[in-house]
Every structure is written in structure tokens, then in C-alpha cells.
Amino acid sequence: MTEEFHRIRRLPPYVFAEVNKAKAAARAAGEDIIDLGMGNPDSPPPQHVIEKLRETIGNPRVHGYSVSRGIPGLRKAQAAYYQRRFGVDLDPESEIIATLGSKEGLANLASAITSPGDTILVPNPSYPIHQFGFIIAGASVRSIPAEPGEAMLEALHRAVRHSVPKPTALIINFPSNPTAMQATEEFYKEIVAFARRENVWILSDLAYAEIYFGDTPPPSILAVPGAKDIAVEFTSMSKTYSMAGWRIGFAAGNKHLIQALTRIKSYLDYGAFTPVQVAAVAALNGPQDYVDDMRALYKDRRDVLISGLHAAGWHVPTPESSMFAWAPIPEKFAHLGSMEFSKMLLKEAKVAVAPGIGFGEHGDGFVRIGLVENTQRLRQAIRSIKAFMNHHNAGTPASAASSDPLGSKPHDKH
Template sequence: MNPMKITTADRIKALPPYVFARLDELKARAREQGLDLIDLGMGNPDGFAPQPVIDSAIEAFKNPLNHGYPPFEGTANFRKAITNWYHRRYNVHLDPDSEALPLIGSKEGLSHLAMAYINPGDVVLVPNPAYPAHFRGPLIAGGKIHSLNLCAANDWLIDLGAIPDEVAAQAKMLYFNYPSNPTTAVAPREFFEEIVAFAKKHEILLVHDLCYAELAFDGYQPTSLLEIPGAKDIGVEFHTLSKTYNMAGWRVGFVVGNNQVIQGLRTLKTNLDYGIFSVLQTAAETALQLPDSYLQDVQTRYRDRRDFMIKGLGELGWDIPKSQATMYLWIPCPVGISSTDFALKVLQETGVVFTPGNAFGSCGEGYVRISLIAENDRLGEALNRLKKAGIKYSL
């Protein structure tokens, strides 16, 4: 008897290869060969979550009421902690009952939002390069991606004036992310004012991913979309606890903003999941209430790593401007070698993992992203390996 042929849905076949999964395969193979990897690929923070967060989770575990299904809309206490944090941080007032929704990490919410609001054939505006969930979610939902091509000459900012009127008229949603992953670009408040006006003019839902809200340096403070008057009428903003609080594996995030959009996403999620384990929501409340001194320590740590790597790469020929935010460096590849080939060369010859820029879209070609997720001694070892292998900006 012949085995039944099982095929995936067309929506899965249409997805481009997920580079991070491919990188995991290559890393596993390298480890099997005995390489001591220094993994600066994924944005996976090193170290523990803050001790008060761990302590609150331990205490919450002891409450039997926390071991049942959580509320679909998240616990009232966590939602209130979210809106209090927003008011404290941005002076933005939000209703915890209708304008805030906890998520099983922001990636889940970003992807599910597309399923809630995109019909097959709907046009979605997405920067290129971008965090993969910004275009993969709409693709899975059947959306038609219109790439907003970014470049260094424009400081990796979206050029709203370059979007054709006929495309803007058809567009239903626009994803964007400043401070940016992968480019580390930041956007001034004036840009946010312009994009809100653009979205209102063309009736486009704005989806802003403020993942790196707290990872900013040298006095820079990222802008929240919701600080802009009228933004709540046409937009939502996503956050994660993964980066700032070293809670990537805990899978906790949230979305805030337009109550109708929040309700639509909530309706979808009630049919797909049961929300976040209540214990983790209690811990997340604690995280959002930590004193500013904790945030200053985190910012100092990443700033020092940034400066250390920029200095070391400078000795190898790279002239890299200091990024004002995120946990990354976005560096050009040596002339004449592609992003993928350069990342593979570095991995195979040194055991150091970078992410090829084309993992984030075609306009990321010619760059690699370096995650600052190791202490300076390991970063120094990575730099020494590059030097010994003769890897520099001009190969």
C-alpha cells in the first residue's frame, strides 16, 4: 500500500526560507565538528531575568489559582501594569480594559494581527529590510506585500513620498519598527507625525513594533507612536519583555492602542490560544514596575558592548557609526561578497555567528547583523578570531 501523500498548504509553500532555522542547522553542524561557537546571530539576550521578576514568579507558582486557564484578555493586574507603565513612560493614557492586550510574545501578536485584519489580496506596506514577522504574518494571511525599500543614504528611514498614490490608496496596513531591527536606525518625532498624517489620509492601519523602547543610549529616548496626537485613531503599538528584561524564553509581550483593533485581535486569539500562564503575567507586572536604575544598568551594559565592538571592528577596517538604540550592529560586508557568503565564511573560519542581512529582505543584502549578546571577553575573543582568520573590511 502506497503511503498517503500529505502536502502543506499553499500559504506555507509560498513562504521564503526562514534563515534563522537554516542558521540553527549550520550551528548544530559546527558544534558537532567541535567548534566553540560565539553566537552573535539571534537577538537572544544573555543572562538572567531580574531577580525581583524571578522571585515574583516563584511566589506566584505557589498559588494554586494561577495554575488554571488564564483570562483570554490577560489578567486585570497585568493590563493595569501595562497602562500604568505607558502613562509613566510616555504620558499616554490607555484604558486597561479595551486598549491593552497581553500577548504570548510580540511575534505571536504581530503575526496574528495580520490574520485578524488582512484578507487575501490586501496590500500591506512593509519596510525592506524588516523583522521577518512583519512580512511573514501578512504573507500567511494572504496579503500582497509592497516593499518600502530602505537604504543607508536615507538613514534607513521609510520614504513616505516614494509610495505611489495608487499603492497608498489600496494599502490596508503598514508595519514599521523604530528603533529598527535589523538596521539600528532611529526615527525623529517628526517622522512619526508624518506617518500618522499619511495613514489618516489614506486610511491605513499603522502597526508599530517598539521592541527596543528601553535599549537606547547617549541620552536618546525612542518615540512612542501613541505620543502623537490622533495616532490611537489609526494605530497600535507592540512591545516585548524579551529584550529589556532578559525574558525571551518567557514569551510575554503586549499590544496597545486602537480599541477596535485590539478587540479584533482578541477575538482571533480566543479561537487560537488560552493566553499567557498567569504566573508569567505576575512576573511581567513586576518587570514593568522595576526602578529606572535597572534600566540604566541594562542600557550601560549594551552601550559598553556597542563601543567595544565598534572599536575592535574599526581596527579591522570597519567605520561604523554609533547606533543610538537596539542590541545590534549593522555592518557592511566586504566588497565583492554577499551577505550569506560572508556570514558563512565567518562561521566556518572562526566559529563566530553573524546574521546575513538578506534574512531581513533583499535590501539587507550587503550587510550582516551582529547581536551584542555576550560579555566583552567573548566579544573580544570573537574579534581576535576574525583578526587571526584575516577577516577584515577589505578582504
């Protein structure tokens, strides 16, 4: 039997696998690859969180099955976070569920609420699970512009008028992965009004809520009056507390959607390991200096990366949030597309980035660059990129400059 399974046929080859394969081959050959492709935090979690994990593991009673929707203390801690951060009141019993990271929660909620043939509205480009979670569940995805503004709102109204069947759900993600764009509460008010009027569910991905560089923190859509009638929001411990491998996230908001996710998860998992959940409570309820420190760390890296790329002749917009820069492919290489440009950058500059095509067809003119190396390594990457650019612009040998064009600023402590 060689016929491919139906759901697998709907999934294209995973774009990032090709770059990862080339990266692994280069490293196996002994090459020093600076990996800026994956949003994988390189800092450890807060020390008191690690200590709480160690302490809890010593309790012989915590090694059995846990609670799929999250231990009560964890759901209460998340409710307290929403209250102090966004001024949003949530019932820990009916409006919050813990997930195995936001990715798992999004995919399982898609499965819970989707019928085959449903139309789902998803920004393009966007994080892959935003569309493929619904595609796996049997839905059809209609792309809308990724930038929060009039173009997105106009696309939503067109979709309602012209999609058959009418859209049942809308995905939004601000601060955005991969574009790093933020939305305002005023924009959320427009989205909520649209969704309530048209009976469309909203799934908001707020995983990067705490990584922002301006004076105004990203808002939650749940702060909009009436949002809980139609919206659920996903957050994560992964980026805020550098707990990516711990796989702890949350869904919060509409009771009907939370109930649907709770029911489907009850068949699929027993929740995260209890000591991990207890440690996550310590992160949410404990001192928050770590979050401020991580924000400052990523801002410093952002400034080094953007100023360095500009000096190298690659003009990349300064991200206002997230741990990524969304970089237009330099004009000289634009004809290659993001996959071939990423492979060329890996081969010649020894720098790995994420090809924009992996986030949707409208991302093909970009690559995503992660702020996931310390400033010393970022400067090394910039020198290599500058040599790469000079080589292709002037035909000079592609060797890294011996001097640091950004000065002698010390690398960050992480």
C-alpha cells in the same frame, strides 16, 4: 500526496535555518562558536521578578487556564508604563491586550485584519514576521525604504497612488531590528497624518524602546495626537527585562484593532501562564534600575564591538539603539552576499552572525551582529575576525592574534 500546502508555498526556506544548521554542526564537532547571530539576551531577568514567579507558582489556584487578553493587573501595569514613559493615556480595558511576545501579537493581528490580496506596506529590510505575518494571512507585501525620512514618505505616497488594491496597513519598527535606526516624533507626525488621510492602519513595533544609547529616548507613535485613530503599537518584556523565553508582550492603541486581536486570540490561546503574568507585573511596577543597568551593559558591549571591528579594518556604523550592529559586508567579500559571507565567517573565524538577506532582499549587503555575549567573548570574536580579515587581505595564516588589540578591560559581569 506530495503537493505542498498553499500557505507553506508562499514562505521561502527560513534563511537563518541554514546558518543554524552549520553552527550546530560546528559545535557538534567540538568547535567553540561565538554566537552573535540571534537577539537572545544572555542576562537573567531582575531578581525580584524571578522571586515573584517562585512565590506565585506556590499558589495552587494559579495553575489553571489564564486570561487570553492578560490579567487586569498586567494591563493596568502596562498602562502605567505608557503614562510615565511616553505621557500616553491608555484604557487597560479597551486599549491594551497582553500577547505571547510581540511576534505572536503581530502575526495574529495580521490574520485578524487581512483579506486575501490586500496590499501591506513593509520596510525592507525588516524583522521577518513584519512581512511574513501578512503573507501567511494571504496579503501581498509592497516594500518601502527602511530608513525614517523623505524616501520612506515618498514611497508611501507612491504606494497609495499605484498599488492595486490600495494599501490597508503599514508596518513600522523604530528602533529597528535589524538596522538599529531610530525615528523622531516629528517623523511619526508625518506618518500619522498620511495614514489618517489615506485610511491606512499603522502597526508599530516598539520592542527596543528601552535599549538606546543617546540622550533622547525613542518615542512612541501613540504620543502623536490622533495616532490612536489608526495605530496600534507592540512592545515586549523580552529585551527590556531579559524575559525573552517568558513570552510576554503587549499591543496598545486603537480600540478597533485591539478588539480584533482580542477576538482572534480568544479562539487561539488562553494567555500566558498566570505566574508569568504576575511576575511581569512586578517587572513593570517595580524598581527600574535593572533597565538602566541593561542599557549601560549593551552600550559597553557596543563600544567594544565597534571600536574592535574598526581596528580590524571592518568599518561598521555605531548603532544608536537596539542590541544589534547592522554591518555592511566588507568590500572584499561583498560579491559573496550575506549568506555566503556569514557561512565563511562561521567556518573560518568561528563567529556566527545573521545574514542580512534573512530580513529582506535589500539587506543582502549586510550582516546583523548581536550584542549578546560579554565583552571578553566579544574581544575574542574580534581577534578571530581580525585574523580572518588579515588572512584574506594579505594571505597570512588565519590564526587569532595572541594579544588583545583592545587592551585588558575586564569582561562585564554577565
